[in-house]
Amino acid sequence: MADPGRSTVPLFTTMSRIPGGLMLVPLVLGSLIGTFAPGALDIGSFTTALFKDSALPLIALLIFATGTQVTMRTGGPVLATTGVVLLGKSVIPGLLIVALGAFVGPEGILGVSILALFSAVTNSNGGLWLAVTGQYGRARDRGAYIAGAVNDGPFFTLLFLGASGLGQIPFLAMLAALIPFILGVVVGNIDAQWRETLKPVPNIVIPFFAFALGTGIDLSEVVSGGLTGIVLGVLITPLTGGLVYLGYRFLLRRGNESPIGFAAGTTSGNAVATPAVVAAADPSFQAYAATATSQVAACVLVTALLAPLMASWLLKRNGAAAAIAQSEDAEARA
Template sequence: MKIKATLERIPGGMMVVPLLLAAILNTVAPELLRIGNFTQALFVDGSSTLIALFLLCTGAQINFRNVGVSLGKGATLLTTKWLVGALIGLIAYIFAGENGLWLGLAPIAIIAAMTNSNGGLYVALVGQYGDKTDRAAYSLLALNDGPFFTMVALSIFGAMGFVDGLFSFVSFIAVLLPIIVGMVLGNLDEEMRAFLDKGSSMLIPFFAFSLGMGIDFVAIIEGGLSGVILGLATVFLTGTAGYFVFKAFKWNPIAGAAEGSTAGNAVATPAAIAAASAGFASHVDLATVQVAASTVTTAILLPIYIGYLVKRLEKKGTKIPDDYVIK
């Protein structure tokens, strides 16, 4: 059987096929692989460990002279993602009806979903379509995990005061450290760099499957059409913005588009904000299911959108990622 060749013919296949298979399995038989020991550790609970190892392998491919490029890409993506999400959230607040909703969406859900991104999905996509500096940019993108940037947007809008304690510097370092370890190993020994290079692509389908085991298609139903619309907006607005910003900088635009997702941990953001300010309590339940629906929608749609963008560039004679690889 030509499993690998078949997956490679599907846009983002190494990522999207295992993820969708796992999501289907998690929806119809969630306990099937949750039997403990090695099976559950690899196929259900392994995403964090596998992604950490992926980042270490990726870090080993980074030459110290290219660190600035990675940080520049990460900062650019972080800023673009936040600006688009915050702007749409501001529009939602301005035009919200008497019930506090805009087009059926809670503004807090819009900001939470659109300023946050699925790091696992990003590293999987740039692992297939990006270069080492695109992958290393994730170390900075980890800043948008959790409610921190949602709170920043709300404080700027005057909706609530800035709340301390929502960003952990230790958590940021914990994300960055595997990349640093990989960088040190790769720069000290070229043979270690070559050895660890093999892990970068090999790990993608495994942590994609594990990520899929955290997706339940029921979330789309519970979130309703409004949650799906939020997911579509996240992919096509933040992803497309990242695409054109990266293209303007003459960086791989596919890496820019790969940030157009909503992370699973964003589901907890509305509750975290309501805990800090009771004024948001009335929309917590609705916002939570809308963000959950956006998470599932973006996890499915973004790899397909990325595949479309890749084919579009290839038709114009641009090879991805070859034409944007920093040697």
């Protein structure tokens, strides 16, 4: 007689063994559907709602649940970690791109425009960060998703190009991204039972919102981005993730746990729309928008593959992954 508690096909276990697999596998599957059968999920009702349109509400739920896990004891480390991620992933790279633009102009370098650089480099995939830190990180790392809420989309691109008159900085949009987290922090600190109830949320929602995000990635755009987009994606993880790694090691003094910083070396899926947003604000960038969009799409997929692999490999090599898991279990029992 079969054991009712035993999986016939261990899908969840297999996905969990892949670095960032809870997000990466559904993301790739969704992108295959979005590329080869884009209309398959448009039949309406619950099918479309769950598998195509659910990304934003499920990410919002994850953000709220993450906030409930941030207690007064962990709040300081969360803000410090968030600052380090923003510094290494957005601020320093953005300033370097500004300096490069002063020398080469908007055309950029080696077929990659300044618009493409800003769009791909200065933001990070918050969902992937939550997936990787949920598997290998601590509560302070998961709470640092705030960096992804701040740098997601066109915010930093518009900020760094603001001197060119590229429209208003969307502070209201940034505030809207932070409100679910703030409410989660409040609820988690006044009611421990809610904090405990929402602890399993990441494993539940990450595969579903990852699939929905994937349906918006057309692999033909990744291909059209060509070698320049792929090379840019390959460089983003070690360079920007490396800056966050250095912040972890020398500013946060996380020692063997510092490689978790490489999980920030990604490009957000929402960044694909950034070139069009910038071009709408300043038509002088219109000539670069189409190529930049395809290059950014390539970066989204390449960094989603590379960042979790690099972070997990270095964490395991340092022996930090097992130590973090044991420490988190001990804290949960305390």
